[in-house]
Amino acid sequence: MLLRKTKTYGSSIGHQVLTKTINQKLEGGLIIKLPFYFYIVILLFLLTFLINFFYVTKNYSFVFDNILKQSIxxxxxxxxxxxxxxxxxxxxxxxxxxxxxxxxxxxxxxxxxxxxxxxxxxxxxxxxxxxxxxxxxxxxxxxxxxxxxxxxxxxxxxxxxxxxxxxxxxxxxxxxxxxxxxxxxxxxxxxxxxxxxxxxxxxxxxxxxxxxxxxxxxxxxxxxxxxxxxxxxxxxxxxTIEMAIYQKISFEANISEAVIYGFLQTVIIILILIPTLKLRNNFQMITLKVSENYRIYxxxxxxxxxxxxxxxxxxxxxxxxxxxxxNFNIDLLFSKNTILSFLYSLIIAFSSLCIALMIAISSLFMARRLHENNSYLSNYVILSIFIISFVPSISLSAILFMINVHLNFILPNFLIVAFINSFLLTPLIFLFLFPKFMENNKFEKLRVLQFNISAVNRFTRIDFLKIKKELIVVSSSCFVLSMGDLTSITLFNSSSFKTVPYLISQLYSSYRYNDAFFILAIFVLFIISFLYMVNSLVYKNVKIR
Amino acid sequence: MLPLSLVSKEQLNILTYDSFTSEWGPGPSIQKSFEEICDCQVNWTTADSSGALLSRVKLTDNKEGFDIILGIDDSLMSEAKDTNLFSPHALSSSDLAKLNIDWDNETFVPFDYGYFSFIYNSSKLDNPPKSFDELTNRNDIRIIIMDPRTSTPGLGLAKWIYQLKGEQSKDFWKSLQDQIVITAKSWSDGYGLFLEGEGDAVLSYTTSPAYHAIAETDENYKAMLFQDGHAEQIEVLGMLKSAPNKKLAQKFISFAISKGFQDHIPLGNWMYPVIDGLEGSSDFYKYAPMPISLDRVYASKKDKDLWIEYWSSSID
Amino acid sequence: MLKLDKISYKNVTFSAEYTFNISESGIYALVGESGSGKSTLINLISGFLNIHSGSMSFKNKSLLDLSPSQRPISTLFQNYNNFDHLTIFENIILGVDSKMINNNINRNKVKSVMKKLSLEMDMFKTVSELSGGEQQRVSLARCWLRNRNLLLLDEPFNALDPGLRKDLFIQLVKMHEHNKSQITIISSHFLDELVDIINGVIFINNGSVYENKILQYKEVKDNLDFKKYFLGSF
The missing domain is CATH 1.10.3720.10 (MetI-like)
Incomplete structure (x- = not known):
């Protein structure tokens, strides 16, 4: 859906031949596809729960209430x-x-x-x-x-x-x-x-x-x-709708209405985006000779x-x-609580990044494979990755929480948080890596067919090297994103794990405003130095190449 | 969760709001005192507001296995009782007679209480209003309140106004409207913005100045004391019917109204303790004097909807 | 006419110094191995690259103080010569009117130059609808309309098939007959194709002009260094 013909500037003399359909199909690579299948299973699971919520709800009058109208x-x-x-x-x-x-x-x-x-x-x-x-x-x-x-x-x-x-x-x-x-x-x-x-x-x-x-x-x-x-x-x-959902869950214990609110928001977003989401299956990326150093203006x-x-x-x-x-406070900085919350934040950021990377790369692979095999399904792969980011994360966490309740709390809380974060990071990673991953795919397909390169080999030897630099950059960004704010929107904390934003909000609700600002400042400095490190790593790599 | 057999000690699982168990809240010291006498281990789980506590056990039917919920307030009591999730506390009337407030509820036990009030900075605002009517006439005073739908102090204000104004609540809210600069979603956000310099007064508790005076040695923050009286908030704890460890829960409830627990309330949770004669609380009462109290109201869902209705009809 | 004196250029991986003098108008071929500095020379003359030292003049007027647009030069590359999404009209009129205003005068200008290059089609077609040969002809039309005295072509027709290339060389000669005082420098790997139309050869070897002068076709053909480049070393 989001695929547009990218080959819009520059004459591409000689590339025309590649736009002709090559009927030969690529196969294999099940192991790379697995995370995507896993994701689809989760998606279907969520969908059955959603249907269930519709089924349970008998009275739909709340859909017409003023608060909802106002918030929409x-x-x-x-x-x-x-x-x-x-x-x-x-x-x-x-x-x-x-x-x-x-x-x-x-x-x-x-x-x-x-x-x-x-x-x-x-x-x-x-x-x-x-x-x-x-x-x-x-x-x-x-x-x-x-x-x-x-x-x-x-x-x-x-x-x-x-x-x-x-x-x-x-x-x-x-x-x-x-x-x-x-x-x-x-x-x-x-x-x-x-x-x-x-x-x-x-x-x-x-x-x-x-x-x-x-x-x-x-x-x-x-x-x-x-x-x-x-x-x-x-x-x-x-x-906003998210706020209304928050209210429904936190204060009225009304999950099904909250989930239906979330569904409404998703539908409205899709309706708004329909004019921009043109389904086109005709995209091609060509490496351009670019001009990083050439300036005319x-x-x-x-x-x-x-x-x-x-x-x-x-x-x-x-x-x-x-x-x-x-408001420097050395005792607070080295207190067990602070150190623990930094640690937990790191663990959560790391695990959500891992999950998101697996799903995103797997679906990139899937989308490209389907595209290379001239299947219209590739657009639906992309749609499936994006659709979950249209769902308000509060509804999402509520559904996951209820699933966990039904599963008798098999999943530890931090895993739920990691999953919700990763669902929001996945489209971001997907979009960021998409152009590089798709680059020259039509040429590559010919080579893959000719030299009989296996899907796994192609992935590890060709794709990975191609996207390496982008991968580091987007990973660091997503890591920071999921450390920073996403966790604060989870509804049900447990004291067994505290993240930095949680610590800050705890300080905030204990009158400790100065300390909250101090932790915030330390957190930001931490993020800046982390990004700086990653950046210098990326640019060092470039020099070696 | 760890299988219970791995842990030798008995476990007491308490669900509470997050600031209660923070390092600076009363939770850790209370846990220490209780564990000394019970030979058990206290596990805290938190939700981000007191409203969310009840939601959580309602949604899960307490499948998470909590023994105690600590921190819902009087406005949620009747709703909580209606869920049928709680069992009676089994304290005798003589136990309850020791409390410094009248109490006869069979399910919930109070552990602290407070009075809603507006806090102002006396170095910036002199001659504070002495009644609600005076407040609405002082158009120079910009106030921060909280949304009654998402915050207990917010609901408390709606109750307070209803108690004083009754049927005229809507008109009163309207006359107050111009002065409300921010309606925050939660108490901590509203209070934080007030300390950042937004607004001249913020909805909070009469006990808030004690925190500033004692913990920060800043005596400038004061509570407006209204002659027409202040609405009360009582925080309670209750035992769940499906509590895995009822005996221990029962023990904790008795403990909650004893010195070992109450000692940590004034300077930990910054609320009034429910028993008198605690050592070192004289400073607390000095900075947080008892205001004139309005009658206690046990709100039903219908009452709350009415209070909120008066508020929301004034903002369109 | 076009005089380069020790024009030098350096970057991290490459350095070059060019000296030569073209005294007569006409078409000149620019040949040399890949990476020997042909494109660098074209970029230096056009002003797309800044020189480190040396002097360069055309008709005794220094080019160095002039910006690329002020120099009496038109340039054509192997690709990306046209903005694909713009119309033929816009791409051609660009050479003389940077605002690409659509009025009668401009339309007539484009019409006549298209006719001269036998581009017989609607001038409001977008360039992306054209074939490769037609696209290059549009670029050529722009250069013609621009009518500057120096025309620099950087491997312009390499991606086209031989028949189309030949056709475009004919157009080039046509253009030259139209403006007799023009100097055209065309870089190519296929010197033989050009033999009928060129007045001389600039042979670039390792970042400098061979013997610092213009050679004749025959001289080049017999030259050992050139043979090595042309036929490979044995």
């Missing part, structure tokens, strides 16, 4: 608004960064970090700057400027939600800009094409191609911004100005780290 309206209003804002601003940011003199490595690290920064960190960072007693208000007071504003409500929600999504979309567009074929740049510079004309006409595919994938992702992130709504919704009218007054604004926007909340470190 607000959910999609804020999500669509912030999707539009963040994609436009992300595009502008990517151009400013493209024109700037910063090294590519620095730019991508910067964008990666802000995409996966813990939501709690950014939220409190924003309050630290823009709150009623925040830095800005204090500065205004100092210079005797009587200007007060409140950051809670829709503005705060959009401001913070956009934070991650601007970084995501800028990253997406920046990648595209740095992948423009070199000859195009030469053609544009030789004919003195202005940046505006270049972007609106010559590079239109760069801007628009596969935009639906970006829109899908951003929209999903905007819809599932539970923590942000939790903190910034100043009025009970600003409530220079930064100008506008782009520098915008860049400064963007940097202020992104970096100002980071000042909260200073506040956190100011």
């Amino acid at each position: 309206k607000f959910t999609f209003f804020q999500a669509i608004l912030s999707t539009i804002i963040s994609i436009i601003l992300g595009f502008i940011l990517s151009i400013c960064l493209y024109l700037s003199n910063f090294k590519r490595k620095i730019i991508t690290t910067f964008l990666n970090f802000f995409f996966i920064a813990p939501v709690l960190f950014i939220s409190y960072g924003v309050i630290f700057i823009h709150g009623s007693d925040g830095l800005l208000q204090n500065i205004f007071q100092f210079i005797n400027l009587n200007f007060s504003y409140t950051f809670f409500g829709i503005i705060g929600i959009i401001y913070v939600t956009s934070y991650f999504n601007i970084a995501l979309s800028a990253n997406y567009f920046f990648r595209k800009l740095t992948n423009i074929p070199e000859n195009y740049l030469k053609l544009m510079s030789a004919n003195k094409i202005s940046l505006y004309v270049a972007l609106t006409r010559c590079l239109k595919p760069v801007v628009l191609n596969n935009l639906s994938i970006l829109i899908t992702m951003v929209l999903i992130f905007c819809i599932s911004n539970f923590t942000i709504i939790y903190i910034f919704a100043s009025s009970p009218l600003l409530t 220079q930064s100008n007054l506008f782009s520098s100005f915008f860049l400064i604004i963007f940097f202020l926007y992104f970096f100002s909340p980071c000042l909260v780290v200073i506040k956190g470190l100011y």
